Amino acid sequence: MRTFSWGRALMWALCALVGAWLVVPVLVVIPLSFTGKPSLKFPPDSWSTRWYANFFGDTAWMSALWTSLQVALLVTVVATALGTAAALGLTRARVRGLGAAQGTMLAPMIVPGVVLAIGTYSVFLKLQLVGSLAGFVMAHTVLALPFVVIPITASLRGFDRRLESAAASLGAGGWTTFRTVTLPLVAPGVASGALFAFVTSFDEVVVSLFIQSPYLQTLPVKMYASVTRETDPTIAAAASMIIVLTTTLVFAATFFVARRSRVK
Amino acid sequence: MSSSAISPDARPAPAPDAGSGRNDLAGRGARIELTGLSRRYGDFAAVDDISLVVEPGEFMTLLGPSGSGKTTTLNIIAGFVSPTAGSLKVDGAAIESTPAHKRDMGVVFQHYALFPHLTVAENIAYPLKRRGIGKARRAELIRAALDTVHLGEYGHRYPRELSGGQQQRVAVARAIVYGPRVLLMDEPLGALDKKLRDWLQLEIKRIHAELGTTFVYVTHDQEEALVLSDRIAVFNHGRIEQVGAASELYERPATLFVAKFLGESTVLRGEATRTGDGSAVGVCARAIHTPGRIEGSRAAIVVRPERLAVRPRDHRPEPGWNALPATVTGEIYLGSSRKLELALPDGSPALVREQAGMLSDTREGDEVTLTWRAGDSVLLPDDPDVEAVFT
Amino acid sequence: MVLDQLSGDVSGAARPAADAPSPARTASDAGGRRPALLILPALIALAAFFLYPLALVAWNAFTDPTPGLGNFVWFFSEPANLATLGRTFTTALWVTAVSLLLSYPYAYAMTVAGPRVRGLLMMLVLLPFWTSLMVRTFAWVILLQDTGVINQLLGAVGLGPFSLIRTQTGVIIGMVQLLMPFMVLPLYAVMSGIDGRLLPAARSLGARPATAFVTVYMPLSLPGVSAGCLTVFISALGFYITPALLGSPTDALISQQIFTQVNGLLKWGRGGAMGVVLLGLTLVMIALLAVSLRRAGRRVSR
Numbered sequence A: 001m002r003t004f005s006w007g008r009a010l011m012w013a014l015c016a017l018v019g020a021w022l023v024v025p026v027l028v029v030i031p032l033s034f035t036g037k038p039s040l041k042f043p044p045d046s047w048s049t050r051w052y053a054n055f056f057g058d059t060a061w062m063s064a065l066w067t068s069l070q071v072a073l074l075v076t077v078v079a080t081a082l083g084t085a086a087a088l089g090l091t092r093a094r095v096r097g098l099g100a101a102q103g104t105m106l107a108p109m110i111v112p113g114v115v116l117a118i119g120t121y122s123v124f125l126k127l128q129l130v131g132s133l134a135g136f137v138m139a140h141t142v143l144a145l146p147f148v149v150i151p152i153t154a155s156l157r158g159f160d161r162r163l164e165s166a167a168a169s170l171g172a173g174g175w176t177t178f179r180t181v182t183l184p185l186v187a188p189g190v191a192s193g194a195l196f197a198f199v200t201s202f203d204e205v206v207v208s209l210f211i212q213s214p215y216l217q218t219l220p221v222k223m224y225a226s227v228t229r230e231t232d233p234t235i236a237a238a239a240s241m242i243i244v245l246t247t248t249l250v251f252a253a254t255f256f257v258a259r260r261s262r263v264k
Numbered sequence B: 001m002s003s004s005a006i007s008p009d010a011r012p013a014p015a016p017d018a019g020s021g022r023n024d025l026a027g028r029g030a031r032i033e034l035t036g037l038s039r040r041y042g043d044f045a046a047v048d049d050i051s052l053v054v055e056p057g058e059f060m061t062l063l064g065p066s067g068s069g070k071t072t073t074l075n076i077i078a079g080f081v082s083p084t085a086g087s088l089k090v091d092g093a094a095i096e097s098t099p100a101h102k103r104d105m106g107v108v109f110q111h112y113a114l115f116p117h118l119t120v121a122e123n124i125a126y127p128l129k130r131r132g133i134g135k136a137r138r139a140e141l142i143r144a145a146l147d148t149v150h151l152g153e154y155g156h157r158y159p160r161e162l163s164g165g166q167q168q169r170v171a172v173a174r175a176i177v178y179g180p181r182v183l184l185m186d187e188p189l190g191a192l193d194k195k196l197r198d199w200l201q202l203e204i205k206r207i208h209a210e211l212g213t214t215f216v217y218v219t220h221d222q223e224e225a226l227v228l229s230d231r232i233a234v235f236n237h238g239r240i241e242q243v244g245a246a247s248e249l250y251e252r253p254a255t256l257f258v259a260k261f262l263g264e265s266t267v268l269r270g271e272a273t274r275t276g277d278g279s280a281v282g283v284c285a286r287a288i289h290t291p292g293r294i295e296g297s298r299a300a301i302v303v304r305p306e307r308l309a310v311r312p313r314d315h316r317p318e319p320g321w322n323a324l325p326a327t328v329t330g331e332i333y334l335g336s337s338r339k340l341e342l343a344l345p346d347g348s349p350a351l352v353r354e355q356a357g358m359l360s361d362t363r364e365g366d367e368v369t370l371t372w373r374a375g376d377s378v379l380l381p382d383d384p385d386v387e388a389v390f391t
Numbered sequence C: 001m002v003l004d005q006l007s008g009d010v011s012g013a014a015r016p017a018a019d020a021p022s023p024a025r026t027a028s029d030a031g032g033r034r035p036a037l038l039i040l041p042a043l044i045a046l047a048a049f050f051l052y053p054l055a056l057v058a059w060n061a062f063t064d065p066t067p068g069l070g071n072f073v074w075f076f077s078e079p080a081n082l083a084t085l086g087r088t089f090t091t092a093l094w095v096t097a098v099s100l101l102l103s104y105p106y107a108y109a110m111t112v113a114g115p116r117v118r119g120l121l122m123m124l125v126l127l128p129f130w131t132s133l134m135v136r137t138f139a140w141v142i143l144l145q146d147t148g149v150i151n152q153l154l155g156a157v158g159l160g161p162f163s164l165i166r167t168q169t170g171v172i173i174g175m176v177q178l179l180m181p182f183m184v185l186p187l188y189a190v191m192s193g194i195d196g197r198l199l200p201a202a203r204s205l206g207a208r209p210a211t212a213f214v215t216v217y218m219p220l221s222l223p224g225v226s227a228g229c230l231t232v233f234i235s236a237l238g239f240y241i242t243p244a245l246l247g248s249p250t251d252a253l254i255s256q257q258i259f260t261q262v263n264g265l266l267k268w269g270r271g272g273a274m275g276v277v278l279l280g281l282t283l284v285m286i287a288l289l290a291v292s293l294r295r296a297g298r299r300v301s302r
């Protein structure tokens, strides 16, 4: 079994290639953002940090970043709250139609983005939500809900309900029990749900393309416009910062969750 | 192992040709010859220079503690692991370089390794298809194999729809259906409860008798080894300590490890000196006689518990008998026999087994004399490592 | 774009939390009606900003500009539309096939690798999984340029230059990389559950290594294959950003056509009809694969 085989060698070679092909394209963006020339030519032949200066000096980029952060944080709060409540209901309610409710909760994952985008657009035109912060938050919230509900439901299913009975027998009321026993124990699920919500909103492009206005754009929308119109390396600076931000966030969350589950 | 041991899932099948002992799958067993076989992982030798011959049709058990190299040896024979040194012959032909699928050996794995996506019949058909056997003949052979393991009605089921004992029997059926010359089994009963294990041991013994195939069987359960085997190879640290029939290993252990691993015994340690007709070993300031002789002077004498007798303290040993003073520290009543635990003057333990009907009237706390025939003292080189294994 | 991060299983698998099994239920949820109220806020949000928009798409398809099936008749009678539909399908098929071809050995390698290598391989999958789709698409725009890195590399070994950007090949290359995590993760989840002793067992029964792999391992990995293919295929069907930025405008996919109809031409009805067709196709694919998955699951689950 341990003998050399061409099949195995081929497999590992393929793995190395595929692994490289998965991450290298992402990493190409970072050196590009330090180019000295106003072109997206790779590899750059001179270096500078001017595109970062440009990013932070340009009101359009800055307001897009600010909008994205605001929307993503609000979506994190709203979607996590709605999703946690829904997950509690889904795992504990004993009523008919639970399956349908769960299906509806997960459906935003499978509906093609453009189809939902044109629908949302027509609704927002009626409700005059186009180009509004509330509009972005609500549109992104429904997209994020499945990704919040799934991990929290999983955590709740693995949760020993007798602990709540124990808390009640020790004198804790319903809300106190939830706050002091249930929530801390399902916190890893809630944390990954919140992380998914943030990333989902922060990355969303298609629906945002429709519901944006010239006065209120998110960062990915601004990037999309930039790719289609200009060859300005500021976008590479923006992309690099997004890469660093999401990677840090994910590693921090992974670390947090790993520690929490070890405590458990 | 009486009829009361038959498990609830053991449907007593109408044994088709009980008595005659003939089986459609019967064939000739192969002779297996391992010579100087080793398998190293880095600096560590999982199997260390072992040599062993398994005769055609023999039931050979590889017995030893966990990590002693039994599975590795079996895997070398099966072709899943290649040896780093030594040779492996089957019926005289070297097969080290034959890949596993061409060795024509049946393997029964500890957790059965039944294919979950195939039914019982399809699982058993698998090796037949690999050998290009036609449909009609396949059906016949599957039937014969299922009958052999008394699972005639279960062909259409999936493995997950069977109990543990039934799955185990399907694994056996799958491994014997193509009439392999050798059947290798790695703790095939390890995952089952005691009752089922006792019953399946008898089934395996019956199948061995019906088929005439050479069996190599791995276990760390000494009782199982005694029930099943023609001969037992005792493994320790990747080496074979002794090979022999159960009685041989019990009566004439070659090493202290074998003596302690198989059955119970009293071990007396001391300095050995040669005498005219054997050796004398100094134990608790007395000379203990034995017909054996060894190299070196650090010796251990092993006496099996049924060979020891308890006499009053003032008893005088007859010529040719050994005697030691002892104190009774405990007694265990076992129905057909009684075990007495004793302490020698130096504090070391001794164990006596008395058959019912021949019980002495000793009680806990009594001061007594232990006696036994000099010929029942097995003299072995002392091995300080052995205690570590058993405590 | 959430659609591109599809599949519950996948997000579950990627989520690093530890889930204890065996839900211990007590008799304490007497009635169980009150907890149901907790679902309501989320359902109301979904009704207003998910179900209502979709209903409006369908409504527009049947009523704009005039009530009737006009928009669907238009869609199915224009050869250009059918060509778009076909192109969308073949692109999605290509993306699925190439992803599967690359992911299967990759996921298999993950199951046989030691813990360190496995961790590395997993990281390589999760990093793009978490990185913004827009960022990754932008990276591909750079790489696929006529004078981009890929053509430079190919040039160095004496090949090319190929036109990659604004071609279907470019779109497929980009989409495969973007969607591969959704193939690798379910494959790995299923493969790591396959009993490693089955392959030696098959070999002891006389199967050559390749035969053992095909007759034992592959059938057992099928649930992962179908889950991965379903996820990748329906995601690819609805992809917008990547084909819009990497593809040619004349070879647009159906998502791009919908965008153009609504945003460019203000043909809400026609865009709606195309949306209904796309959504319908997606649902049909899911239903088909769900049935086959269930069948496979019934055979394999222990």
Ligand SMILES: Nc1ncnc2c1ncn2[C@@H]1O[C@H](COP(=O)(O)OP(=O)(O)OP(=O)(O)O)[C@@H](O)[C@H]1O
Binding pocket: B041, B045, B046, B047, B064, B065, B066, B067, B068, B069, B070, B071, B072, B073, B220
């Ligand atoms: N692939 C391997 N790499 C390194 N060491 C190994 C490998 N396989 C086995 N070993 C080591 O070789 C020794 C013998 O292993 P083996 O599985 O043969 O023991 P065993 O007698 O079957 O034990 P058990 O009764 O626990 O099954 C063990 O110490 C084991 O750790």
Ligand SMILES: [Mg+2]
Binding pocket: B070, B071, B072, B186
């Ligand atoms: Mg073993």
